[in-house]
Amino acid sequence: MxxxxxxxxxxxxxxxxxxxxxxxxxxxxxxxxxxxxxxxxxxxxxxxxxxxxxxxxxxxxxxxxxxxxxxxxxxxxxxRGYVPQKYSLFPDRTVLDNIAFGPVVSEFNLATRWTPGYFRRRREVRDQAMDYIRRIGLRESDAGKYPDQLSGGMQQRVAIAQALIMQPRxxxxxxxxxxxxxxxxxxxxxxxxxxxxxxxxxxxxxxxxxxxxxxxxxxxxxxxxxxxxxxxxxxxxxxxxxxxxxxxxxxxxxxxxxxxxxxxxxxxxxx
Amino acid sequence: MHLFAVNAKPNATASLVLSWLLFAGGIVAYFQVSRDRHKDNPEDRVMPTVAQMVQGMSDAVLKPAEEDEALPEAATLSQKLKGSMLWKDTVATSRRFAISMALLVPAVLLGLHMGLFPYCGAFFLRFLLFFDKIVALSLLPILFIAFGIDELSKIMLIVIGVAPTVVLDVYNLTKGIPQEQVVKAFTLGAGDFDIAYTVVLKQILPRVLNSIRLNLKAVMLFLFAGEMIASTDGLAYRIALLRRHMGMDVIIPYVLWVALLLFVVDLAMRVVNRQLHPWFREA
Incomplete structure (x- = not known):
């Protein structure tokens, strides 16, 4: 099939x-x-x-x-992961938070985002996101940058990492x-x-x-x-x-x- | 030096001088005219002198209002300030202002939901577009009849006057979020309310705060209208009361005090906005 x-x-x-x-x-x-x-x-x-x-x-x-x-x-x-031509990153989040967004938001709803488990998982996801940052060829120092501080190519790299961290099929x-x-x-x-x-x-x-x-x-x-x-x-x-x-x-x-x-x-x- | 050259670049000193020139000119012109009027008529009450304004304001800052009981002679400075007419009026107006601002929060959420959830938009939009066109002040008699002349009617006037504008502004801001962002958030596992509150609201919030900042004057306008017509305290009530006695020595400092308060609120909101949203670049 x-x-x-x-x-x-x-x-x-x-x-x-x-x-x-x-x-x-x-x-x-x-x-x-x-x-x-x-x-x-x-x-x-x-x-x-x-x-x-x-x-x-x-x-x-x-x-x-x-x-x-x-x-x-x-x-x-x-x-299904998605990378459009533009507007793929959330402008209010840093590179690290953009990549970590998916795993965090998909595992915790608005009510459970204040529990200790959430903060623990968030730390793990951020570590995982750092691995992706290295994997897509960005520097660790780029993790704290906002999307408008990146070039077009760097933004698309982050968008790809943001999609791939969810391990879509x-x-x-x-x-x-x-x-x-x-x-x-x-x-x-x-x-x-x-x-x-x-x-x-x-x-x-x-x-x-x-x-x-x-x-x-x-x-x-x-x-x-x-x-x-x-x-x-x-x-x-x-x-x-x-x-x-x-x-x-x-x-x-x-x-x-x-x-x-x-x-x-x-x-x-x-x- | 070409005053109207598009590519002119005034230096720091010129910019500073120019930006204060109108203030200085206004103050000088006022006191010149005031002095001339007082030469002609020492009893003139239309344009008080500096000394008269200082005296009027010091009474407002240190003495209770006429309708209140006098403070004992031994009252401390702090007691005098807290029992003063200016303090009482400022607290009353600030309380109404704060409640009105808090009531704008549901307006922001309504605009967000209207812009994001099509059924919600379909339900509210036409009604709000109509409601926005109603002149809020024309509703004042209805509000006084419906809610009485207490606090509620004044606060309702502000909410009715400003909330539809804020709702429609937030609605448009929400609609302006690229669809790609919403689709992307879905693909990252976000639910509908995640998208509303963690994607869209966070992105539009700095612009919403700017929109509320631009509406501060409208909030004050409606608040003043309510206070002037039916109130027993508040800055506008006092201005309306003093108008009957031609108390310009207090009215003018009160007007400047209100402007200063609004300026401080506006500045505070700008600073908070900048601190909360370092990523936001104002157009």
């Missing part, structure tokens, strides 16, 4: 309804296995983030079902590196790739950057529209070859280029 099963899903917005994902009688189907690193590619407005929100549970499909381990979830919960990343400069972006790609390899977590990574998808993913899914008025469909679902030097790699890139031609045109127009 796949970990994430998207079954015959359609999403439409507005009045009159404008299809975003799938179409009546032709919903989107996608299965994601445990341990996959899936990059969701597509041009702006094709429904990548909508697809991610469906998996997250913050949005419901018009038709069809999204199953996590065979169960429908109608709101986000701790089984699925990590959902919505254009998480889009706002970073190329050098930092490359570092972050290596970091997330390493963390994926270490933890075996299932990652659904939304991006509109082909190189990023090819570098990160164990599987690339391209969403595309046949015409501007229709909802997106899965145009390509392919695993990058293990070695990028052989003919399979060339074929992979050719298929990716063909499926992403719309993205390329849009990027060129934007440039």
């Amino acid at each position: 796949p970990l994430i099963a998207i079954q015959n899903v359609t999403v439409a917005y507005g009045k009159p309804l404008r299809p975003v994902l799938g179409a009546v009688g032709a919903g989107i189907n996608l299965d994601i296995r445990e341990g996959d690193f899936v990059c969701l590619l597509g041009q702006t407005g094709c429904g990548k983030s909508t697809m991610l929100r469906l998996v997250l549970g913050s949005e419901r499909p018009a038709t069809g079902r999204v199953l996590i381990d065979g169960v429908e979830h109608n709101r986000p919960d701790r089984t 699925i990590l959902l990343m919505d254009e998480a590196f889009s706002a970073l400069d190329p050098g930092t972006r490359r570092e972050m790609q290596q970091l997330i790739r390493q963390l994926w390899a270490d933890t075996g977590i299932t990652v659904l990574f939304v991006t509109h950057n082909m190189q990023e998808a090819a570098f990160l993913a164990s599987r690339v899914v391209v969403l595309a529209k046949e015409d501007p008025e229709s909802g997106s469909q899965v145009a390509l679902d392919v695993a990058p070859p293990a070695r990028l030097t052989d003919s399979a790699a060339m074929e992979f890139h050719a298929r990716l280029e063909a499926a992403c031609s719309g993205i390329r045109e849009a990027e060129e127009m934007a440039a």
Whole structure:
């Protein structure tokens, strides 16, 4: 059984309804296995983030079902970690408290947050959070900083640690590196790739950057529209070859280029 | 030196002098006009001299109000201060002010819940938008009839006058929290009330305090209106009473005293806000 099963899903917005994902009688189907690193590619407005929100549970499909381990979830919960492009950190908390937020808040409710057990557990969680700070490549002295004292790359590192400390089964990343400069972006790609390899977590990574998808993913899914008025469909679902030097790699890139031609045109127009 | 140059950079001395110039000008102009009026009419009561104001204020600070019993001759300075008219009025007004401020706490919580919980917002928003447009002072007769002329009606006037503004302000601040933060908190195991109180309220609190600071004058305005119309003590009651006797030698220091009190409350709230929320950068 796949970990994430998207079954015959359609999403439409507005009045009159404008299809975003799938179409009546032709919903989107996608299965994601445990341990996959899936990059969701597509041009702006094709429904990548909508697809991610469906998996997250913050949005419901018009038709069809999204199953996590065979169960429908109608709101986000701790089984799925989330790293958005921005606003991922709580500005009123230090780096350490941002990372320690999840374990503390999930174990103690508002009434039990004054018990001795809470303070004991909080100390343990903060120690654990310090380990994560080191693991994501930040200095211990950064622990007391507030998010607005960090660079964009450092903020996203903290956001990843904040999600990973909860040990979710699925990590959902919505254009998480889009706002970073190329050098930092490359570092972050290596970091997330390493963390994926270490933890075996299932990652659904939304991006509109082909190189990023090819570098990160164990599987690339391209969403595309046949015409501007229709909802997106899965145009390509392919695993990058293990070695990028052989003919399979060339074929992979050719298929990716063909499926992403719309993205390329849009990027060129934007440039 | 170009006074209206956008990129001008006044030095520290110039800034200091400029910032006090209007105060100095106002004081000098007042005493000049006061002196001239007293030359023409030594009995003038409209613009008291410094000596008259000092005398009036020292009586207010050291002597009881006319309606109270006189203090014994042997009273200590502390007893004189505590039994004085100014002390009595300040305590009465401060008590009403403090109760009114405390009653704004539920208003903050209501705004938070309205902004975060859609059913709560749907229930209250339209009514509060309408209620906010009612001129609170026009309700004063209704309040006096409904609640009598005691403390309750005055406090209700302040709450009705200021609370809807605070509720709507907090509602907008809550709505302004990025949805990503709420979703993220859910994914970190937070429940609905965790999000309300440990994520959203903590983030908007410095702005809420600023909003209340900006409404301090409105709180005082409604408090003064209530005290002037129906009260037997309080700073505004005294000002209204002295107006009948043209007691400008006390009215002017009282007005300055009220301004000073508000300034101190405002300053204290700013300091507390800065201490409690070191992460907050004011726009």
